[in-house]
Amino acid sequence: MDFNWTREHDAFRARLRDVLKRHLPDDWAEQSRYDTSSEYTSKFSRKFCPILAQEGLLIPHWPKELGGEGLDGFHHWILGEEMVAAGEPRSYQYMSVNWVGPTMMRYGTKAQQEEFIPKIKSGNFIWCQGFSEPDAGSDLAALRTRAERRGDRYLINGSKIWTSGASFADHCLMLARTGGERREGITVFLVPMKHPGVEVRVIPNYIGERTVHEVFFTEVEVPAEWRFGDESNGWEIVTYILHQERVGIPRYAFSMRVLDHAVELLKKRGAFSDSAVRARAGHARAACEATRYLALDVINDRVKGRPPSAKTSIVRYSQVRSDRLVADFLADYLADELVSGQDRMIASGYKRTGSVGIASGAAEVQLDLIARNHLDLPRRR
Amino acid sequence: MDFDLSSDQSVLAEAIDNLVGRHHTLPSVIAAHYLPGDGLDSDLAQAGFFDIARSEGMSALEAVLLVERVARAPVAVEIGASALVVPLALPDHEISRPVALADARAGSPVRFLPGASSLLVDAGSEIRIADVSRLNIEPISSTFAYPFGTLTSAILDASEPLGDVSVELLRQWRRVALATEICGAGKSALDLTVQYVKDRRQFGRPIGEFQSVQHRLAECTMLLASARMMALRAALTGNSLDAAEAASLAQEAGTRIHHETHQFHGAMGITMEYPLHLWTYRLKALQGEMGGLVAQTGAVAALRWDDGEQP
Ligand SMILES: Cc1cc2nc3c(=O)[nH]c(=O)nc-3n(C[C@H](O)[C@H](O)[C@H](O)COP(=O)(O)OP(=O)(O)OC[C@H]3O[C@@H](n4cnc5c(N)ncnc54)[C@H](O)[C@@H]3O)c2cc1C
Numbered sequence: 001m002d003f004n005w006t007r008e009h010d011a012f013r014a015r016l017r018d019v020l021k022r023h024l025p026d027d028w029a030e031q032s033r034y035d036t037s038s039e040y041t042s043k044f045s046r047k048f049c050p051i052l053a054q055e056g057l058l059i060p061h062w063p064k065e066l067g068g069e070g071l072d073g074f075h076h077w078i079l080g081e082e083m084v085a086a087g088e089p090r091s092y093q094y095m096s097v098n099w100v101g102p103t104m105m106r107y108g109t110k111a112q113q114e115e116f117i118p119k120i121k122s123g124n125f126i127w128c129q130g131f132s133e134p135d136a137g138s139d140l141a142a143l144r145t146r147a148e149r150r151g152d153r154y155l156i157n158g159s160k161i162w163t164s165g166a167s168f169a170d171h172c173l174m175l176a177r178t179g180g181e182r183r184e185g186i187t188v189f190l191v192p193m194k195h196p197g198v199e200v201r202v203i204p205n206y207i208g209e210r211t212v213h214e215v216f217f218t219e220v221e222v223p224a225e226w227r228f229g230d231e232s233n234g235w236e237i238v239t240y241i242l243h244q245e246r247v248g249i250p251r252y253a254f255s256m257r258v259l260d261h262a263v264e265l266l267k268k269r270g271a272f273s274d275s276a277v278r279a280r281a282g283h284a285r286a287a288c289e290a291t292r293y294l295a296l297d298v299i300n301d302r303v304k305g306r307p308p309s310a311k312t313s314i315v316r317y318s319q320v321r322s323d324r325l326v327a328d329f330l331a332d333y334l335a336d337e338l339v340s341g342q343d344r345m346i347a348s349g350y351k352r353t354g355s356v357g358i359a360s361g362a363a364e365v366q367l368d369l370i371a372r373n374h375l376d377l378p379r380r381r
Numbered sequence: 382m383d384f385d386l387s388s389d390q391s392v393l394a395e396a397i398d399n400l401v402g403r404h405h406t407l408p409s410v411i412a413a414h415y416l417p418g419d420g421l422d423s424d425l426a427q428a429g430f431f432d433i434a435r436s437e438g439m440s441a442l443e444a445v446l447l448v449e450r451v452a453r454a455p456v457a458v459e460i461g462a463s464a465l466v467v468p469l470a471l472p473d474h475e476i477s478r479p480v481a482l483a484d485a486r487a488g489s490p491v492r493f494l495p496g497a498s499s500l501l502v503d504a505g506s507e508i509r510i511a512d513v514s515r516l517n518i519e520p521i522s523s524t525f526a527y528p529f530g531t532l533t534s535a536i537l538d539a540s541e542p543l544g545d546v547s548v549e550l551l552r553q554w555r556r557v558a559l560a561t562e563i564c565g566a567g568k569s570a571l572d573l574t575v576q577y578v579k580d581r582r583q584f585g586r587p588i589g590e591f592q593s594v595q596h597r598l599a600e601c602t603m604l605l606a607s608a609r610m611m612a613l614r615a616a617l618t619g620n621s622l623d624a625a626e627a628a629s630l631a632q633e634a635g636t637r638i639h640h641e642t643h644q645f646h647g648a649m650g651i652t653m654e655y656p657l658h659l660w661t662y663r664l665k666a667l668q669g670e671m672g673g674l675v676a677q678t679g680a681v682a683a684l685r686w687d688d689g690e691q692p
Contacts, residue, residue: 001383001384001385001386001387001390001442001613001617002382002383002617003382003613003614003617003618004382005382006382009382074382260686263682263686267686272682272686275675275679278678278679278682278683279674279675279678279679279682280678281678281681281682281686282625282629282677282678282679282680282681282682282685283629283633283674283678283681285626285681285682285685286611286625286626286629286630286678286681287607287630289611289623289626290607290608290610290611290626290630291607293610293611293614294606294607294610296382296384297384297610300382300383300384300385301384304385314602314603314606317599317600317603318603318606318607321603364592364596366599367595367596367599367600368592368595368596368599370599370602370603371595371596371598371599372595374599374602375575375595375598375599375602376575376579377575377578377579377589377590377594377595377598378579378586378587378589378590379590380590380591380592381586381590
């Protein structure tokens with residue numbers, strides 16, 4: 001057991017910080033508002049990710065054969081920490097790095113890999129994830145969007161909701177039912193967002209400019225080659241993706257930065273001598289650190305090639321708790337800054353807590369998974 | 382970065398488990414608020430485990446592995462001070478065990494004071510030591526599952542300053558030991574409860590099938606995992622902020638665990654005959670040690686955002 005970073009890990013982090021320092025503009029906070037989904041950030045990502053690619057920092061953990069650097073999974077995590085702490089200048093291209101790419105390598109056909117891997121590597125290609133539907137949220141297996149086979153094509157009809165980044169994404173990895181009930185008969189498709197019959201509507205919300213959308217598929221005709229994986233093999237792929245995704249975003253990296261910033265502000269106005277304030281800050285800090293090390297433990301399992309476990313859900317739930325402790329601290333002691341919204345970091349640190357217990361699986365679903373898979377408690381009848 | 386125990390550490394952990402496991406058997410009647418751990422104590426001494434942190438190639442991590450496992454046992458053994466705090470905070474001192482640790486508050490109950498050989502007192506700006514083996518110790522009859530004795534002014538007066546010892550360092554390792562002991566007792570209380578909710582049936586099903594029961598036990602699991610992770614980290618880094626974080630998370634987890642584990646045992650949990658109290662009444666005792674949660678989180682704040690803790 002050893003909680004020290006290697007010299008390579010430290011050097012890697014230093015390189016990332018250097019690149020961020022050189023390439024984030026002076027008015028980054030003002031322009032991006034630390035909003036992954038803003039028009040500014042998404043456009044910025046299309047310039048910034050190619051720079052990362054050039055520096056070998058876009059997909060460092062991918063195998064060399066696929067153009068990565070073949071570095072261990074901790075490098076991937078360090079990359080995530082530094083980007084999230086900076087306000088995610090990759091916009092949703094983090095999804096390509098975290099789960100689209102790895103899923104593509106595992107389940108994609110040769111042709112699909114040849115088409116999409118170079119696009120992801122270019123740093124100018126944004127994916128969105130079309131899973132959730134109006135009647136299929138936590139219960140994803142209830143999804144109803146249909147894909148009917150017509151010779152060598154499929155006809156897709158249905159709608160998706162809560163799709164992040166859909167209005168500016170290039171491509172959607174989406175689920176549709178090709179037959180069967182529940183988990184049987186779900187199939188994955190890769191559909192260009194500009195394809196005829198695909199329509200997108202932004203849903204105004206409290207988290208980010210273009211964080212959630214509705215996506216309508218009306219008589220969308222797609223060739224069989226756009227099917228991803230075998231017909232009816234969707235659930236296996238979904239499970240794989242969710243395991244990559246659920247411990248994918250080191251959200252605490254931003255929360256910890258926000259907390260440090262909040263304490264600085266309070267100190268400046270002489271409000272950090274109050275023992276209640278100090279205790280609350282210390283509590284939030286300890287919880288964030290715990291989330292961080294629980295996450296690193298999962299990465300350790302990944303690096304060692306172990307199958308995903310219920311530890312993933314423990315991390316997710318710890319993340320919910322620590323983010324909420326930070327947000328409550330802000331709301332209680334920096335209410336003026338919060339309401340006026342002038343301090344971009346405080347505003348964003350608070351806002352994003354609105355989705356931490358919901359996106360990529362509700363907190364209660366994580367607790368169910370811990371109870372069932374970690375504590376081995378009986379399934380509900 | 383490597384979260385796996387080395388093969389030596391795994392072998393060691395297994396050896397400790399085997400030794401401590403022999404003392405997990407419960408007496409047919411539990412008639413006291415705690416079970417004295419004399420047998421386990423002498424087995425540990427014979428195996429040389431109290432000196433683990435001073436042994437060749439070993440350090441705080443091995444001591445934490447030991448303290449956690451001993452704290453899982455149903456018997457109460459003075460382990461944290463001897464195996465972790467003394468060797469790490471006072472490496473150059475020979476201090477005979479058992480060791481009681483206290484803050485300089487006359488009248489306060491002190492864990493393991495009856496039967497202790499030495500007493501270490503955090504007197505704010507200095508550490509004081511007393512040979513208590515020959516002093517008159519008033520035992521306290523307490524429901525909290527440790528032997529407690531009263532720290533009298535006479536004992537404090539009999540103590541002497543221990544030179545060249547850092548108060549900060551003592552506090553740091555006390556926090557690691559505190560966190561680790563909570564993790565051990567918390568794990569046993571939680572394990573017992575998880576088994577209980579699988580076995581106990583009401584409404585025609587195991588109560589562990591109810592989602593509110595499942596979720597609260599899952600939350601306890603997360604809190605305990607957090608505390609344990611940070612205790613290991615504090616052991617490995619030897620950093621005072623990490624130690625304060627570990628103690629914060631542990632006191633929070635311990636509090637939550639004793640409430641929930643009792644809740645899910647229903648009336649059975651409040652009886653003397655059922656063993657849950659052997660661990661939960663330790664958790665309750667540890668909840669307020671070193672000033673309790675707010676003192677630990679306050680220490681986190683001081684160590685993270687100020688220049689450190691004030692005496
Ligand atoms: C910011 C954000 C971004 C998102 N991005 C995407 C995306 O890009 N692509 C995509 O496909 N989806 C996305 N989602 C959708 C997300 O996956 C769903 O919101 C989530 O799975 C929950 O589904 P729901 O919102 O329909 O809530 P519901 O399933 O209706 O649940 C509502 C609440 O009920 C409770 N609940 C539900 N099930 C249980 C249960 N079994 N036990 C106990 N309580 C329960 C929970 O408290 C839950 O929050 C996003 C969501 C958010 C908030």
